[in-house]
Amino acid sequence: MADRKTAILDAAIAVIARRGIRGLRVEEVATAAGVAVSLLYYYFGTRDGLVRATLDHANERAAATPARGRDESSGYAGVSAMLLAELDDAPQVRETSVVWGEVLASAVFDAELSVQLRAANETWVALVERCIAEGRRDASVRADCDARASAERLTALVDGLSARWLAGLLDRERARELLADTISRELRPSID
Amino acid sequence: MADRKTAILDAAIAVIARRGIRGLRVEEVATAAGVAVSLLYYYFGTRDGLVRATLDHANERAAATPARGRDESSGYAGVSAMLLAELDDAPQVRETSVVWGEVLASAVFDAELSVQLRAANETWVALVERCIAEGRRDASVRADCDARASAERLTALVDGLSARWLAGLLDRERARELLADTISRELRPSID
Numbered sequence: 001m002a003d004r005k006t007a008i009l010d011a012a013i014a015v016i017a018r019r020g021i022r023g024l025r026v027e028e029v030a031t032a033a034g035v036a037v038s039l040l041y042y043y044f045g046t047r048d049g050l051v052r053a054t055l056d057h058a059n060e061r062a063a064a065t066p067a068r069g070r071d072e073s074s075g076y077a078g079v080s081a082m083l084l085a086e087l088d089d090a091p092q093v094r095e096t097s098v099v100w101g102e103v104l105a106s107a108v109f110d111a112e113l114s115v116q117l118r119a120a121n122e123t124w125v126a127l128v129e130r131c132i133a134e135g136r137r138d139a140s141v142r143a144d145c146d147a148r149a150s151a152e153r154l155t156a157l158v159d160g161l162s163a164r165w166l167a168g169l170l171d172r173e174r175a176r177e178l179l180a181d182t183i184s185r186e187l188r189p190s191i192d
Numbered sequence: 193m194a195d196r197k198t199a200i201l202d203a204a205i206a207v208i209a210r211r212g213i214r215g216l217r218v219e220e221v222a223t224a225a226g227v228a229v230s231l232l233y234y235y236f237g238t239r240d241g242l243v244r245a246t247l248d249h250a251n252e253r254a255a256a257t258p259a260r261g262r263d264e265s266s267g268y269a270g271v272s273a274m275l276l277a278e279l280d281d282a283p284q285v286r287e288t289s290v291v292w293g294e295v296l297a298s299a300v301f302d303a304e305l306s307v308q309l310r311a312a313n314e315t316w317v318a319l320v321e322r323c324i325a326e327g328r329r330d331a332s333v334r335a336d337c338d339a340r341a342s343a344e345r346l347t348a349l350v351d352g353l354s355a356r357w358l359a360g361l362l363d364r365e366r367a368r369e370l371l372a373d374t375i376s377r378e379l380r381p382s383i384d
């Protein structure tokens with residue numbers, strides 16, 4: 001059962017990445033996952049229920065990505081790898097970014113989705129914050145850095161750059177360059 | 193005629209701000225503007241044509257906002273006022289931000305919209321860049337600042353913060369505080 005549910009949610013991510021939330025048809029997700037439409041309604045209740053479960057699944061999938069700051073040589077290297085991974089060209093990263101952008105845009109008009117998204121966002125900001133704090137301890141991040149404020153600024157910048165990349169306003173290499181420079185200015189101990 | 197067209201486009205901005213692009217019904221815009229639906233099709237051809245004209249109109253309206261860097265005492269004050277104005281609580285600013293966010297999200301799935309958006313974005317980035325360059329000349333901005341890169345970073349951050357504010361993830365005051373700090377770090381001449 002868990003496998004079929006995961007297959008449905010992976011299919012829903014792919015459909016949203018291709019057509020957006022507004023273009024998501026429950027029938028198309030069912031076909032892509034190779035299951036009956038009735039099974040989707042059985043698992044998720046409504047189309048909105050499917051969208052919410054897809055957001056959760058996209059977040060879990062993103063959190064499971066190895067680049068999210070593990071096995072790095074320092075706190076700085078960890079947070080840097082974690083943030084730059086959001087602008088990676090792996091198809092799965094692009095899919096997750098599109099889903100995140102779609103859900104962020106939809107939450108403006110959907111209070112329930114906003115509550116769910118706030119929790120997902122807090123998890124993400126807190127993870128970046130912990131990595132920055134680790135960098136302060138190992139001295140790879142400047143001592144006077146406000147880890148919370150830096151985490152909020154850097155994750156917001158990633159969202160802005162990611163949205164511009166996906167919308168075709170900025171190429172991915174330039175977005176990565178702008179992000180890497182900002183991480184360095186924001187966190188690197190000053191040389192003077 | 194220009195007045196009726198403007199009234200229609202103002203109504204379309206208000207409808208998108210309330211329901212999003214996916215919730216825009218041509219009939220509702222016509223009712224709100226007090227005109228016949230046939231007149232909308234006469235002016236804009238299709239629903240997509242109306243959406244595109246609305247984006248242009250929102251950009252013109254935003255560019256006409258007095259806070260966009262005029263009458264400021266220095267280049268730094270100008271760019272700072274211009275960027276912070278995007279997180280103002282005036283209803284018109286919120287409306288424009290929602291429209292921008294919606295169009296940015298939609299451009300991911302619509303190549304024509306992406307082209308149109310690229311032009312609008314370039315105008316906005318170039319305006320910020322010019323203000324930063326002015327700040328370099330009047331020494332209110334650090335001499336080693338790369339005006340283009342800073343403009344790209346700061347406008348992307350504004351988009352990210354704005355999206356989080358509109359989606360209910362971040363309160364507006366906090367978003368302004370994070371932005372003001374970033375502008376200062378990015379542009380202020382260093383004291384050492």
